[in-house]
Structure formats: C-alpha cells, structure tokens
Amino acid sequence: MKKQAKKVESKKATALPKALKVKKDLDKGSCKEWTEKTNALLEELAAAKVNSLSHCDDDEKGCGCGGHGGSTSSGAKTDLIVLIDTSGSMGTSANAISDAVSVAIEEAKNSCNPDLEITFLGVDGIWPGTVFTQSHRDYIVGLHGTVPLAGDRPPSGYSTELGANAIEDLSKYAKWRKDACRAIFYISDEELDGSSPRNDFAQETAETNAAIASANANNVTVFAHHLTYQNLHVNILENYKDLCHDTGGEVYFSSTPNMEEYIKLLTEVICNACGVDRCKEADLSKIEPCISIKWGDSDCDCIESSDYEVMTITVCNCFTNLKFSNFKISMIEVLDTDGNAVPTLPNGTPSVKIHPIGVYCFGDIEPCSCVSREFVIINEGAKEGKYQIKLRGVCFGITKMEETEACFSFTICKD
Incomplete structure (x- = not known):
C-alpha cells in the first residue's frame, strides 16, 4: 500500500483553465453555459x-473527423508507398521528391513521430538516380510471384501512366504491417488511366472506382499530387478528388514541382496516413x-x-x-x-x-x-x-x- 500511495503522490495534478479559477465565474451562468465550459x-x-x-x-x-483516432497519432505504426508515374515528363518530380525525402521524414518525426516504413515505386518503370529504383510490378512479383494485375486488363494505355490500376494492385498486394496505418501517395501529370486515349471519361471513372474499392477493402488511405500544367478536363480533376476523398486522403494540385513543396506534402501525408480529419454526409x-x-x-x-x-x-x-x-x-x-x-x-x-x-x-x-x-x-x-x-x-x-x-x-x- 505504501508503494501505491507513493505512486499517487507522483502523479501530476491537472490544472484547471484560468477561466474556471475566477470566483465570479462560479457565481453566474446558465446550465447551458456551464455545460459548454x-x-x-x-x-x-x-x-x-x-x-x-x-x-x-x-x-x-x-475516427476520421477529429476524434483522436483518425489522423496519425504520435508513434503510430505507418506504412507509406510513394508511387510515381514514370512517363518522360515526370523526371523533375522524381528528382524533387528524392531531394525532399530525408528532410520530410525528419519533419514528420518532429510533428507526429511515426513508426514509419516508406517504399518508393514507379508505375511499371523506374527513375535511375532517384529513390524510385523499383517498379510496382517487380515489387508485387517479388512478394507474390506472377499474379493477375489490373494494369494488364483491357483496354490499357501507356503502362507507365496507369496510376489507378497500380493503386488497385498495391492496395491488395503490398506488404502491409499488422495494425499499421496504410497509405499510398501518387504523383502524376496525367489521367488516372493514362493519356491514351485522352478524355475517355467513362473508362477513367471506372478504373478510379475500382482503385477506390480496392483501397477501402484493404484499409488504404490514398493521397495524390496532380501536376496541372496541362490543364486537363475538370472531370479528370474530379476523379483525383474522388480517389483521395473517398478513401480518407487528400489531393494536392499545383503546376510546378519543387523540393520545398514535396517536403511539405510528404510530411503531411506521413502524419495523416491514418486518414485526414473530414466530415461526410x-x-x-x-x-x-x-x-x-x-x-x-x-x-x-x-x-x-x-x-x-x-x-x-x-x-x-x-x-x-x-x-x-x-x-x-x-x-x-x-x-x-x-x-x-x-x-x-x-x-x-x-x-x-x-x-x-x-x-x-x-x-x-x-x-x-x-x-x-x-x-x-x-x-x-x-x-x-x-x-x-x-x-x-x-x-x-x-x-x-x-x-x-x-x-x-x-x-x-x-x-
């Protein structure tokens, strides 16, 4: 009993807010006001x-709306896949992300201190000289052998741009740790089903919905950075929003990638891997x-x-x-x-x-x-x-x- 008494004494007392220490506050106020206080x-x-x-x-x-159970809490086990379109126009982003990674991880440690495992993959390709040294296909084959992939089903465009298909497959086949928050961060300047054919809205929406279904079935939160300099149709931007918002993530739009931007985005993604605080209907x-x-x-x-x-x-x-x-x-x-x-x-x-x-x-x-x-x-x-x-x-x-x-x-x- 003495040991327990000592333990009780060592507990730090909880200080009441100053507003509740003022005597005049104790002398007035309706029931509603006291409930609010x-x-x-x-x-x-x-x-x-x-x-x-x-x-x-x-x-x-x-939670996903501010209840201290949605967004990544301090020390949370966090598995993140950073996935990039490997078509020729994305080299600048690949280099900027590579330059930003070490700083972003340090800033995330200071902000939310995650137990982080991060994997960098290219959509059916790699970017030599960057952190993207393995394709998503080789990564999956290395884990499971040859398995049916969404990117192989017809119709298909340029394989290096099929982001929705890659997200669908990685949600299902990636090596996710037990009890970890699971997230994919996708970076591209193209449609989610690639640029060929252009503006095939019905097909792109179908592939986006398949990626959303796979992500939700496997508790994966999707984030995306879409480069807007091509001024693609508003339907394409809406699909990016749906992909992210419907899985608990967030989409970012900007025209020119740089290291400073990716430090900010990577930090936000890491610290919100469990899902962005958001209300829904x-x-x-x-x-x-x-x-x-x-x-x-x-x-x-x-x-x-x-x-x-x-x-x-x-x-x-x-x-x-x-x-x-x-x-x-x-x-x-x-x-x-x-x-x-x-x-x-x-x-x-x-x-x-x-x-x-x-x-x-x-x-x-x-x-x-x-x-x-x-x-x-x-x-x-x-x-x-x-x-x-x-x-x-x-x-x-x-x-x-x-x-x-x-x-x-x-x-x-x-x-």
Whole structure:
C-alpha cells in the first residue's frame, strides 16, 4: 500500500483553465453555459493526452473527423508507398521528391513521430538516380510471384501512366504491417488511366472506382499530387478528388514541382496516413458514432500493476447531416483479454477498477463535433497482461438535419 500511495503522490495534478479559477465565474451562468465550459475543459484535457487505446477489433480504423483516432497519432505504426508515374515528363518530380525525402521524414518525426516504413515505386518503370529504383510490378512479383494485375486488363494505355490500376494492385498486394496505418501517395501529370486515349471519361471513372474499392477493402488511405500544367478536363480533376476523398486522403494540385513543396506534402501525408480529419454526409444504412479513449502525459507513460490513470473518452459525430441526441454510455467495465472478470484481491474487490462505472451523459452531439468525458482506471496489484475496456449500453437518438423550402400559390381576383 505504501508503494501505491507513493505512486499517487507522483502523479501530476491537472490544472484547471484560468477561466474556471475566477470566483465570479462560479457565481453566474446558465446550465447551458456551464455545460459548454465543462465540455471545453474536457476537450482541452483530451487533446493533451498522447496515447490512444487500440480497438479490440483489429479492423477498426478509428475516427476520421477529429476524434483522436483518425489522423496519425504520435508513434503510430505507418506504412507509406510513394508511387510515381514514370512517363518522360515526370523526371523533375522524381528528382524533387528524392531531394525532399530525408528532410520530410525528419519533419514528420518532429510533428507526429511515426513508426514509419516508406517504399518508393514507379508505375511499371523506374527513375535511375532517384529513390524510385523499383517498379510496382517487380515489387508485387517479388512478394507474390506472377499474379493477375489490373494494369494488364483491357483496354490499357501507356503502362507507365496507369496510376489507378497500380493503386488497385498495391492496395491488395503490398506488404502491409499488422495494425499499421496504410497509405499510398501518387504523383502524376496525367489521367488516372493514362493519356491514351485522352478524355475517355467513362473508362477513367471506372478504373478510379475500382482503385477506390480496392483501397477501402484493404484499409488504404490514398493521397495524390496532380501536376496541372496541362490543364486537363475538370472531370479528370474530379476523379483525383474522388480517389483521395473517398478513401480518407487528400489531393494536392499545383503546376510546378519543387523540393520545398514535396517536403511539405510528404510530411503531411506521413502524419495523416491514418486518414485526414473530414466530415461526410451520413450513409443511413449504417449510423454509429466514433469513440476513442486516450491517456498518458508522455510517450514514456505506461499503465502499471499498482497505478491509476485518468483517461478521456471522446465521442465524435463525423456526419454533416445528423445529430446524436441524448448520448449516454451506461457503464464502463474492465475485463481480462478473454472477456472475463478481472482477478480479485484477497478482500474480494477487483484488482482493476473503473471509477465511476457510469452513467456517462454526453448530451447532444452536433454534426461534425466531439464531446469528451473523463474516468479513472485504478490498479491494485493487477497481473501483467492485456485487458479490455467495454462500453456497455451506448444509447443515443438520431436526428437527421434537413433543409427544405415550401411554396404556396394564391390568386388575386379582379376588382
């Protein structure tokens, strides 16, 4: 017990915002105002947490709209493929990227400190003297042998420009690490299905949609830099936007590539490999909130057998056209890795406890917003190993936000 008491004393106290220390603030304010102040405080505390609990479901990617589970958090395992069109006009970009890589990686370390594995590939070709020394085809064959590739199906144009096909194949066949954020960054000045034939909009859209489907099926976020100096048709630019936005990534447009630009773009891509924070219109076939749990004041913090940790639970509404009404979590329960009750102490109490166990009320969560609450996990001689935190009775209503107009006719009679 003395050891535990010492541990408690060593915990850093959480400072309240200055606004809440002023006595006059305690003497006035409506219920709504106090709710807003509390939510702002908890949002600030949640943002300060540096560690995120992983989901029990390995396929769960997390939030994509600011809930601390979408964009790459500090130390996140990140697999990135930088893929470039190897047609003759892309040499300048290949050299600029090669010059930018080392600086961009250092800036990403300072910004988000990822556990990064980065691979540089050319679309059915290479750029000698640059980082692009292997084609995407040779890379896949080296991993899997000869397999059917999207770039080989008819109709096909110049193979070195078939970016959508390469993204489709790499999403499926690349060597992605378990639990890593997966991303592809594609650079080209051409249509996503190549320049031959030019402006084949229906075919290009079909190939783009196939790449989107493959990326989403394999949890890959796609980013792209399209060089605009050829002034290609707006439909081509829209396909680039769809490819990136529909997979959680971002597209960048500019006319002249340079080292400084690629330092910025590569850093952004690395630190957003888990997906760019973005709200979207709700698909009413599957409506659910994004919930994340964060803890810790530094990367070195760990949860010890005799310890306590203040954790923040954040619920995000990632939809533009819905409100989650009267959101509540009825109980928070801790279990062992097999889903059973945790071992008890000699006095019969659990060795790992949650306080309070519930009920956690979040109120209404408006479109494109998040609300946080706090709880404490208390360990008293807990056994080393993995545990689960279960959220029981997650209840909420759904209000669809719509705008409409009405028109009525009337007749003026003749005098």
